[in-house]
Amino acid sequence: MSDWFSNLDLLSKIYWLIAIIGSLIFTLVFILAFVGGDADEFDSVDSEIDGDAGIGFQFITFKNLVGFFTIFGWSGIACIEAGLSKPITFIISTFCGLVMMAIMASMFYLMRKLSDSGTLNYKNAIGAIGEVYLTIAANRAKMGKVTVTIQGASRELEALTDSLMELKSGTIIKVLDVTNNGILIVDQTRKPIEPIKQHTYEITDNSGKL
Numbered sequence: 001m002s003d004w005f006s007n008l009d010l011l012s013k014i015y016w017l018i019a020i021i022g023s024l025i026f027t028l029v030f031i032l033a034f035v036g037g038d039a040d041e042f043d044s045v046d047s048e049i050d051g052d053a054g055i056g057f058q059f060i061t062f063k064n065l066v067g068f069f070t071i072f073g074w075s076g077i078a079c080i081e082a083g084l085s086k087p088i089t090f091i092i093s094t095f096c097g098l099v100m101m102a103i104m105a106s107m108f109y110l111m112r113k114l115s116d117s118g119t120l121n122y123k124n125a126i127g128a129i130g131e132v133y134l135t136i137a138a139n140r141a142k143m144g145k146v147t148v149t150i151q152g153a154s155r156e157l158e159a160l161t162d163s164l165m166e167l168k169s170g171t172i173i174k175v176l177d178v179t180n181n182g183i184l185i186v187d188q189t190r191k192p193i194e195p196i197k198q199h200t201y202e203i204t205d206n207s208g209k210l
Contacts, residue, residue: 012080015093019073026070029063063108064101072097122178125150125157129189132171136161136186146173146186159184 005013058064076093084092130148133156137144144167146159159175160183161167167188174189 015073015076018069022070022073025066059105064104067100067104068097071100122182125175128175132167132169136167138164138166159186161186163187
């Protein structure tokens, strides 16, 4: 195995390494996504990579990039085995990787739409108190996620804020509004402290007078 790899030219080594590493991570991501494992770490990375300011369709995410490099590597190997030139190999492998990203982005977008469909009405979230799950940038600069209870169920939903300060993970928030495409508009809040009730007592004598 080592002799076979050492005999490859530099471009072939690069494509093989990308293909193998990408395939391993790709397999792990899909096992966690479809078997029900804990994929929160990948979701956190997606939130940091994604610069979207409110569009549900996310093209550049960690999962999609894994798909890109996986197909990029294997298509590049196929081109090299077919005897194509280096420029053509790079163009074809890049194109195949981008197609894979588009397919994965569409697939995850449709999955999110299906999971959010049905009788769920996002407007019911207005006024709800929740907690920031993934940091929300200030002034709608970058979308994050919050955990709120809607229609009796706890849900993790995308959110923006008009606040001049970012809302970090763990911040208690209140839902102020919902956009037409289901993005929550939130702001930091604290539950009000109930005032201490004061009791008035009357002292009377035996005659019933004060």
